[in-house]
Structures are given as C-alpha cells and as structure tokens.
Amino acid sequence: MKIETEKVSKKVNRRAVTFSSEEETLLGWLYFPSDIKPSRKLPAIVTANALSGIKEINLPQYAERFATAGFITLIFDYRYWGESSGEPRFHVAPGEFRTDIRAALTFLAKQPEVDPDRIGGWGISMGGQHMLFLATWEPRFKAIVATLTGISNPTKEAPLSPEAAKAKYDQMAMAAKTEREGRARAGIEILQAWCPKPQEGCLLPVEEAYNWYENARRTFAPAWENKMTSTSFQNLADDDPVFAIHLSKTPILIVHPDRDVVSVDNVLFYFKRAPEPKRLVVPGGLHTSTYVNGTHMEMAAFEAITWFNQYLSEDKSDKK
Numbered sequence: 063m064k065i066e067t068e069k070v071s072k073k074v075n076r077r078a079v080t081f082s083s084e085e086e087t088l089l090g091w092l093y094f095p096s097d098i099k100p101s102r103k104l105p106a107i108v109t110a111n112a113l114s115g116i117k118e119i120n121l122p123q124y125a126e127r128f129a130t131a132g133f134i135t136l137i138f139d140y141r142y143w144g145e146s147s148g149e150p151r152f153h154v155a156p157g158e159f160r161t162d163i164r165a166a167l168t169f170l171a172k173q174p175e176v177d178p179d180r181i182g183g184w185g186i187s188m189g190g191q192h193m194l195f196l197a198t199w200e201p202r203f204k205a206i207v208a209t210l211t212g213i214s215n216p217t218k219e220a221p222l223s224p225e226a227a228k229a230k231y232d233q234m235a236m237a238a239k240t241e242r243e244g245r246a247r248a249g250i251e252i253l254q255a256w257c258p259k260p261q262e263g264c265l266l267p268v269e270e271a272y273n274w275y276e277n278a279r280r281t282f283a284p285a286w287e288n289k290m291t292s293t294s295f296q297n298l299a300d301d302d303p304v305f306a307i308h309l310s311k312t313p314i315l316i317v318h319p320d321r322d323v324v325s326v327d328n329v330l331f332y333f334k335r336a337p338e339p340k341r342l343v344v345p346g347g348l349h350t351s352t353y354v355n356g357t358h359m360e361m362a363a364f365e366a367i368t369w370f371n372q373y374l375s376e377d378k379s380d381k382k
Contacts, residue, residue, distance in 0.1 A: 210352060
C-alpha cells in the first residue's frame, strides 16, 4: 500500500495517520523532514493540544518548526474531538486524553523512522498540564515542554510521598472510569463552549480565547465548533495534573507568558517543586500569543527545540 505524503514546506512533509487508544480510533498527522534518510532513526515529539482544540489549530505551526529542526512530530485529535472517534462529541475528559497521549507515544515509538529512546512530549495550554502530569508517570518521555500550563486551580497540598502519590494516581483513574460509566447512563447536554462575557451563558467566558477560536474557525479551521459538554468544566476543575511533579525524573521546560489568564504564581508554585533539570521562561504576552504565527510563537518554538536538542540528542541516548 502506498503511503501518501503531503508537502508542507521545502523542508517538511507530512502524512495522515490513524492509531488506536483503548476502543477509540484517533486521527492525526505525522510531520517529518523531507530529506529523511531510511538508514537513520530520528528523535521525535508527541504533541498535546489545548482545551477544545483540534489538530488544525495551535499544533501545525509548531510541528512544522520541530520537523524542520529534525524531529519527527505527531499531532492528533483527542477522542471526542475533531476527526477522532468517541461519544459524546465535544467532551473533555483529562484522564482519557492522557491515555490518548500515551497511545500516541506507543504509536510513534513503533514508526521505522523514529528512535524510541529519544521521544519528547510537548503540550500547549491544557496539553501542557497533561505533559507535566506525564513527566512523573510516563518514563518513555525523555524530555517535556509545557508551552503554557493551564494550571488555574492548583490544590497546593503538601508534597506527597511516592506511595501516597501512587494511591492518588489510582484514585484519579478510578474517578475517571466512574465518570465515564455515569455519563454513558445519564446522557450529557452539549452547550456553547466559549463566549466573551459571563452573562452570555457559556461554559468558559474568556474573551481572549473566544476571539482566538472564532478567528481560527473563520479563517483556517472551519471544522472547529464552539461546543462542549455540560460536565467538561467540572472534569477540568476536579483534575489535579501536577500533584506529583516533585517526583518527576524528566527534564521539564515551561514557557508561560507574564499576562496569561493563568497566574504565573500558580506556575511558579509547581515549578519550584519540580526537580532539576528544569527551566522556566516567562516572556511578555497573553495566553494566546504563543498560539499564532509571530514573535511569541517563534520564541516558544525556539525554546522547545533548544530543550529537545539538549535532552534528545544521540549522546544522551547512548548513555542510557
């Protein structure tokens, strides 16, 4: 069977891919350097998208730059979103999304062009906090980058022992399973996701995000819909993705703008708990400044590439 590739730029091609996550089918694109040599395995990056994002939004511009720098890069739609399967549509389930990221990692590691010992994880906004969670719980990731973090409601509890952290991890997994079974029985209402003002009656009244997604829908991502299930926001509020960051053994880079809707203080609280090696970059800008092509996005991509070059290099792999 011939695998169709699409030219993205002079230096980057991509191909459509499909893989499984539990019983769901996930669709994505695999970006790779156009001059890739069959005899050489390259480092790779799994990406994780923002809240309500589909693969056409936020991810392609980063994937192109990562591939230009020599990293095979996978972008994909979470279950319930975009072209991936799953019901109900437009549902946010953080634990299940992290399962999807791990499935993407498994898929990427099996690709013949990829060195499975040199795979990093990159996430933006909600995807950034998923990657910070996996920095502790997924040792196959050799470096993590969170471009924005989405940590808006940290519990700030005292650091847990490894045993207590594992118990909480298991508890979160059980809660996710219970939520999934409950919504299958009860059914879920689909509401408007974003709006500019609280009185307009949506789940997430954030003008900056509303303007960004609506502009994306009008211009380059017509498949995006401003919808979300009624229980999605509560799922996000109940999630505590960085409770065990102090137990991470993975190099962590966080890029978080100083005027983000998520307080830099929240990010600093968890960054201080993370072990070395780590790096925090706090540029000027808004939450969505790093979403769009321009100075902020180029800076965030450069920082990520520099981090991945440092920790996914061949000599790092040889030492393991």
